[in-house]
Amino acid sequence: MEEKLRIYLDNAASTWPKPECVPRAVEHIIREAAANPGRSGHTLSIEAARVIAEARRQTAALFGISDPLRLVFTGNATGALNIVIQGMLGPGDHVITSAMEHNSVMRPLRAMELRGVEVSVVACSADGTLDPDDVGKAIRRQTALVVLTHASNVSGTVMPVSQVGAITSERGIPLCVDASQTAGCLPIDVGRDGIDLLAFTGHKSLYGPQGTGGLYVREGLEARISPLAMGGTGSASEREEQPLFMPDKYESGTPNTPGIAGLLAGIDFVASQGVERIREHEMTLARRLMEGLAAIEGIRVIGPRDPYHRIAVVSFTLEGVEPSEVAFRLDDEFGIMIRSGLHCAPSAHRALGTFPQGTVRASIGFFNTARDIDETIDAVASIAYNR
Amino acid sequence: MSTVERWVLVFESVSATLAAEQALKEKGIPYKLVPIPRHISSDCGVCIRVDAHQRALAEEVLAGRVRVAGVHRLPDSRPRPS
Numbered sequence: 176m177e178e179k180l181r182i183y184l185d186n187a188a189s190t191w192p193k194p195e196c197v198p199r200a201v202e203h204i205i206r207e208a209a210a211n212p213g214r215s216g217h218t219l220s221i222e223a224a225r226v227i228a229e230a231r232r233q234t235a236a237l238f239g240i241s242d243p244l245r246l247v248f249t250g251n252a253t254g255a256l257n258i259v260i261q262g263m264l265g266p267g268d269h270v271i272t273s274a275m276e277h278n279s280v281m282r283p284l285r286a287m288e289l290r291g292v293e294v295s296v297v298a299c300s301a302d303g304t305l306d307p308d309d310v311g312k313a314i315r316r317q318t319a320l321v322v323l324t325h326a327s328n329v330s331g332t333v334m335p336v337s338q339v340g341a342i343t344s345e346r347g348i349p350l351c352v353d354a355s356q357t358a359g360c361l362p363i364d365v366g367r368d369g370i371d372l373l374a375f376t377g378h379k380s381l382y383g384p385q386g387t388g389g390l391y392v393r394e395g396l397e398a399r400i401s402p403l404a405m406g407g408t409g410s411a412s413e414r415e416e417q418p419l420f421m422p423d424k425y426e427s428g429t430p431n432t433p434g435i436a437g438l439l440a441g442i443d444f445v446a447s448q449g450v451e452r453i454r455e456h457e458m459t460l461a462r463r464l465m466e467g468l469a470a471i472e473g474i475r476v477i478g479p480r481d482p483y484h485r486i487a488v489v490s491f492t493l494e495g496v497e498p499s500e501v502a503f504r505l506d507d508e509f510g511i512m513i514r515s516g517l518h519c520a521p522s523a524h525r526a527l528g529t530f531p532q533g534t535v536r537a538s539i540g541f542f543n544t545a546r547d548i549d550e551t552i553d554a555v556a557s558i559a560y561n562r
Numbered sequence: 563m564s565t566v567e568r569w570v571l572v573f574e575s576v577s578a579t580l581a582a583e584q585a586l587k588e589k590g591i592p593y594k595l596v597p598i599p600r601h602i603s604s605d606c607g608v609c610i611r612v613d614a615h616q617r618a619l620a621e622e623v624l625a626g627r628v629r630v631a632g633v634h635r636l637p638d639s640r641p642r643p644s
């Protein structure tokens with residue numbers, strides 16, 4: 176049997192492969208220093224805690240956060256978003272979000288609605304674009320929070336975060352940004368962008384292991400966010416109340432030390448390549464893919480044409496063929512792994528006009544090559560001609 | 563025989579302690595991570611020990627960077643082994 180190609184184009188779900196330094200760092204810490212970080216005073220415990228401290232420093236540096244202690248490690252972006260949404264909002268509060276959000280934002284918001292929180296979902300255009308002025312217009316006296324994705328995981332549309340940040344900063348409303356799709360592949364500077372709360376995940380463009388992520392909390396805001404989980408922190412142990420200081424307030428329980436060690440290696444890799452360079456590589460391939468796909472009869476590419484307004488997540492539909500069928504045939508006949516369906520973002524698909532059937536989504540990572548893209552275009556063309 | 567007077571700087575958390583450690587390391591101030599003495603706190607964590615003559619400088623370096631929860635002179639400062 177002829178050996179099948181294996182092309183991975185599902186990096187928006189989780190990047191793969193990881194740079195070799197990542198599995199090596201995970202293995203190293205498990206073998207050499209996976210003591211409980213900082214819970215005890217001995218050498219291995221401190222060594223584990225130092226790895227986490229270094230990860231905090233490197234992550235903070237990547238996002239322009241001057242004080243690393245403002246950064247909390249969580250299990251993923253979802254965990255970070257839930258701390259903010261459940262911990263900050265209460266009955267009578269009003270919250271604004273966009274139509275392009277992932278269910279990690281939408282579901283906790285809908286649950287808070289049942290607890291008396293009012294939710295406004297700002298509409299987006301058919302390519303997923305948000306007009307920042309629409310956010311401004313939705314602000315009320317009771318608006319306690321704006322939650323916005325940095326880029327859509329469906330259409331790749333980049334949201335006008337810094338423009339929204341300028342509006343929310345002026346009105347004194349905290350802005351929480353879901354950087355799941357952008358951390359590591361689009362520059363982020365919390366100060367410049369007016370971001371008060373930044374949720375990120377480790378296993379996408381930061382090239383860390385799954386089960387890592389975090390939350391940045393602007394100074395003082397922790398007073399308004401109660402922790403979701405409480406427990407042992409290795410600090411203030413004589414007290415039976417949860418500590419109120421950062422990051423311990425939101426870091427109860429033994430952390431994912433091996434995962435965080437891997438995340439540190441991933442972030443080192445990203446920093447050494449440079450976010451701008453990674454973006455340039457990915458967008459060169461994305462442009463090639465979009466042009467190739469657009470030339471195939473029956474293909475509709477979703478999202479903005481202008482590469483400046485998007486990330487390397489390329490969703491498309493093929494007339495007359497279900498997205499799941501396209502995905503299955505790409506995998507089965509061509510060894511090309513992509514994702515189809517609603518991508519945990521039904522609201523985004525409604526905005527884009529692709530609900531309920533969804534789209535086929537090819538998402539590009541640092542390790543993809545022009546050849547991967549060309550093979551994919553050929554494969555999609557072959558499926559289109561043999562529909 | 564000279565007794566070296568030593569002080570410990572105690573922080574709110576391990577994360578804060580290690581942030582302080584990094585700051586001292588960057589400035590080349592000698593320090594040692596030691597268990598928090600029992601008479602100061604029953605916490606099982608660590609704190610930073612400096613010699614008396616480095617104390618003011620250490621505090622200056624940390625000011626505005628990491629909150630110092632307590633500064634204590636060690637009563638049992640021992641003679642330095644010669």
Ligand SMILES: Cc1ncc(COP(=O)(O)O)c(C=O)c1O
Pocket residue numbers: 187188251252253254276277279324326327328353355356376377388
């Ligand atoms: C925009 C967006 N938000 C949130 C998430 C959730 O990330 P995680 O599953 O790592 O919590 C994802 C990815 O799945 C995403 O694309």
